[in-house]
Amino acid sequence: MHPISFVGAGPGASDLLTLRAADRLRSADTLVWADSLVCPAITKLVPERCEKIRTSKMTLEEIISVLVDKQRSGQRVVRLHDGDTALYSAINEHICMLTDYNIPVEVVPGISAYQATAAGLATELTIPGVVQTVILGRASGRTGVPNNESLSRLAALKASLCLYLSAHYVEEVQSTLLEYYPVDTPVAVGHRVSWPDELLSVTPLNEMTAFTRKHKLLRTTLYIVSPALVSGPQRSCLYSPNYNHLFRPNL
Ligand SMILES: C[S@@+](CC[C@H](N)C(=O)[O-])C[C@H]1O[C@@H](n2cnc3c(N)ncnc32)[C@H](O)[C@@H]1O
Structure with a gap:
């Protein structure tokens, strides 16, 4: 069985996805996506056969039920959130419920x-x-x-x-x-x-x-x-000629 992939879609442009996120989308059988937040352009990366499910009108319980059914039937399931998964994404409540069902997950971060x-x-x-x-x-x-x-x-x-x-x-x-x-x-x-x-x-x-x-x-x-x-051109220590460090010892 494949783990459910929680994927950060990044801000919108598809070339701001991580390579791993693009890979998960390209091999998805089911895409469950936050359609009120994610740029629709991103969803075009999934294969034609992939079923796309919008979550804007669904409750958490309904979403979890779909995720569990699809994962248990052997599908590759992507749950797509906007931006990065670590911020205001609600992945925590999803993952807690999926843990109760013993469903493995992976998280693929995105650009916030x-x-x-x-x-x-x-x-x-x-x-x-x-x-x-x-x-x-x-x-x-x-x-x-x-x-x-x-x-x-x-x-x-x-x-x-x-x-x-x-x-x-x-x-x-x-x-x-x-x-x-x-x-x-x-x-x-x-x-x-x-x-x-x-x-x-x-x-x-x-x-x-x-x-x-x-x-x-x-x-x-x-x-x-x-x-x-x-701010104007304030200089960092890192590149200052007067600041020595491991990689640029005293000359
Ligand atoms: C539910 S939060 C999700 C944040 C997302 N996980 C992130 O890391 O960017 C949605 C909020 O993120 C911000 N946001 C997300 N994508 C954006 C974008 N492309 N441009 C501007 N703000 C954006 C807005 O403040 C929006 O109200």
Whole structure:
């Protein structure tokens, strides 16, 4: 029996899939995919014979029942999630239930939206002397976040802050962030990054809400709030002529 493959689809473009993810898709008999989140272009990689099942209207129990049936009938099953499997993918609840059925799984990671957004802007989020920490988080919203991970606590670090699933709450988010970051802190706004209709731009923090509303962004939108987005050419130690290390000892 084949394990069920939980595959990260990456942000959208099919050439941003890992080779392993593409391999699992090309040999799938059944594809169970998060159609409200995954770019449809990715699903074209499966063979013609492959059955495609959309999960946007299904409950977890219904999804698990399909996964179990298909796997037990000897099929190669791919459960496809957007971005990376480690972030807001709900794979944990799937895997816990499948473990109860003794079904083996494998997880194939993907490129996350924050990586695609930073790359799309040709930026690094960790600039020496400016910011050395990246936070991946979200506004509280309907799901809620633990109190010790409130947006205020995250913002107080003034790190590179990547916010998933937060466009619905942008007004509240902007006002909280303005208590900590300067008004002109750049905010990268990525909507459907790497999809054919991608929107990718940088706006000052005090215009984050106006920008979001103007472009009617609600779903598939990621924000990166970061002083790194405007920093000048700060040098790292790694490539400094005055910094010696194992591979470049004192000359
Ligand atoms: C359910 S979460 C899944 C995140 C995903 N696992 C990841 O690693 O990117 C969905 C959220 O991810 C972000 N997202 C995913 N793909 C995106 C893309 N192509 N462009 C912008 N944001 C994206 C948005 O914040 C969206 O609301």
